[in-house]
Amino acid sequence: MRPGNPEALQHPYDPARVESRWYAYWEERGMFQPRGDAEGATAGRGRFVIAIPPPNITGSLTMGHLLGESIRDLIVRWQRMEGRETLYIPGMDHAGIATQNVVEKKLRADGRSRHDLGREEFLAEVWKWKEEFGGLIFRQERRLGTTPDWTRERFTLDPGYSHAVLHVFRALFEKGLVYRGRYIVNWCPRCRTALSDEEVDHVETQGSLWHIRYPISGTEKFVTVATTRPETMLGDTGVAVSPKDTRYAKLVGKTAVLPLVRREIPIIADAMVDPKFGTGAVKITPAHDPNDFQTGKRHGLAELVIMDESGVMNENAGDFRGLDRFEARKRIVAALQDAGYLEKVEPHTLSIGHCSRCDTVIEPYLSWQWFVKMVPLAAPAIEAAKKGRIKFFPSRWKKVYLHWLENIHDWCISRQLWWGHRIPVWYRGDEMVVSIESPEGEGWRQDDDVLDTWFSSWLWPFATLGWPEKTRDLERFYPNSLMVTGSDIIFFWVARMIMAGYEFTGEAPFPHVYFTSIVRDAQGRKMSKSLGNSPDPLAMIDRFGADAVRFTMIYLTPAGQDLLFDEKRIETGKFFANKMWNAAKLVQMRIGDEDLGAVKESQLDLSLADRWILSRYANAVKDVTRNLKTYRFNEAANAIYHFAWNDYCDWYLEMAKPRWAEDADPTDRRTARWVAWKVFDGILRLLHPFMPYVTEELWQALPHDGDCLATASWPKSKKSWFDAGVERDIVFLQEIVVSVRNMRVEAGLQPGRKVSVVVRGTPEQLDLVERLAPQLRPLARIETLTVSRDGGRPQVAASSVVQGAEVFLPLEGLVDLGEERERLTRDASKLLDELEGVKRKLRNQDFLNKARPDVVEKEKLRLAQLEETLEKLKRAQESLRVSQG
């Protein structure tokens, strides 16, 4: 046992001061590293491994990170204290598009583009940027007190990690699961790259449906098509109608003349056309619409690309060449109208895809890209969730996950960027090889494209551990134990990690996935830069302290719901930390120099109050632990908060104060000291994963056992400490205290004024009151406490009924009694309502016959108690009337 440090608590609680002290202390002791790294270490009680969802190198700390990190570190610290060998893997994502955008923007400010630099030099610029600004988020994170093993930090573009990515590409290619093809993809004309389906955000938009007349060749007639994108008509190579549509049956096989362009295009019948939509006739633009692309393939229609990669009309657009797609739309509509081809325009709601990076409207674009065949990869991931080998918390995400996997499309993984893993494919004439190293011989040219960022991060749980090499880390720490992340990346990342886990390691990368709340502002809006509604996390930590921020985020996060955040609420955590600080001060001041660690329980004489707080403590340990195990973090925070504040500070410490006095009985004083210290020590342990800094500080300021709280053991509930009977006894005491305090206030007594109290009740109750008298007196400021065994009662008194016992506060000559009478009437009417409810229940034959016997018994008891209480209140009212009259 080590002595505390009284000096540490001499000043008021100051988070900044406390929180600057411990991070280096922990880190120097290597406590962030798995225990097994040390020479001759033992495995301990199993392992716990969790990986950070790698933030983008462009990122800085957001409210979302704050919540995620608070939760991950909460679990890691708890598991470490539980004795497990823990590893929290940190690292960052190169974030292809996001990072390239940032650096290009910087170049643009100097009037340069990446093309001015060339590929090599541009990448050098990005690396330079990465070295300078890339680590910001982790520098910020240290302030939060999280405990990743920084010696194992990984980056998705590290040589080893890159090797894993290219290895995977090659392996999938060899298996026939990666292929190259010319298809319609989601194209961002601003980023000038292809995107996956998941990188497109759909927004409901009020658009128009343009009805355009296409003349039928060799006749005066025309067929009217309806479209939401008139500009694509320049690329039309057919018109389709439904084969079942009798209106148009005669037209099939004929040709139409494309307005403005005068190209003859066939009229075909295809089942994809819904006769009920629009006019029932559809223009077919195979190069600019995924549906039309399929239709075109079925009918051998030409694929005519009319835009370039920036969304500007190209040489196939005739007079409209050089126009931006939206300008072209206006001009084309105008030209159609002028020439009499435009039949009508209807308002039409549709959902338009936007680039999730830059919000530019997505263009379906025909191009050569690399794809991953997903159906075979999805199969084991689907089975894993169905069989429960992977569980989601909250569980409803399982449905979302399965729905996506069961309707999965192939994944477009090539990006027309420079920052990323360059596709390991080489071309020479018609030859193509997939190879991580450049092939032997002259004239090979590597594919220009890089891989989707998520094609590297889907390997995160094992590539961070050295896979595909069979490293010691991989053996020790894979699979991981848990994934904690946001539900917004369930498809991007979680589902793909699971697929990759099964494909490349043959097992699930983790058994559990916990989805954190989405942090929104007080009005429920998403936190965003443009709205300016996100508090600056660092400023917040400075203002309230990391402990306060961590605790409050966890205290507020509802399981499975969004978190509506208001900065003011961080006060909850700050005030709580302050409360613990002051409680420590009191305990510290009163426990003296005695070596409490050496005290054995057999040397103590536990009072009812002691047994009560130990029982409550045992319950708190159970509650906190259970709620952590079931990922109900807010409930866990709630449990420790209320135990520490209400039970321990408000009641136990108040009851212990007189027992610490100089003239108190030595054994009793020692007992009160030991229990107060012991329970507070436990509170600090339970609270440490939530508030690491202040708990460490307080723990070391008090007598403690060991090097630091961060590696101390997690408390266990002692069976012998649970005592429901004592808990009931103290509830009785608490109710008496509250009733006396209430009577005092109602009677308008000075707060400091001592009073006399008389209690009447059953012999058992009176015995209990006598045993509890030493605690009762100071809590309720009672001068003389009398138990009335002969049934006597004061004549003029305020009174209340507690569990059937009567508590009297003699008022003779103290106040006018009007207030008191009002209070009694209020109490009585409240009781009357309750009584009516219970009576109704007990009159109900069905209730008596069908409810569980113990429930019926309870109701009967309650009836008796209510009636008795009411009776006593009436007598009190009566006696007041008599005494005043």
Place this chain on the structure above:
RNA sequence: GGGCGAUUAGCUCAGUUGGUAGAGCACUUGCUCGACAAGCAAGGGGUCACUGGUUCAAGUCCAGUAUCGCCCACCA
């Protein structure tokens, strides 16, 4: 078009197998009594969105309605 979630105190939300409605903040009143005014004490405030059903008993289970929010979908 499909799916999911929410609706409980003025606000934000808990409420784990159905059995006397809770917290924080806000509000009212009173407190410089040796840990803490970032505090203590006492209080006020709720037909648990609506309708119906199951049950002895529903905030809790079931069905439907309304409002709000989110996700998915090749919605010319």
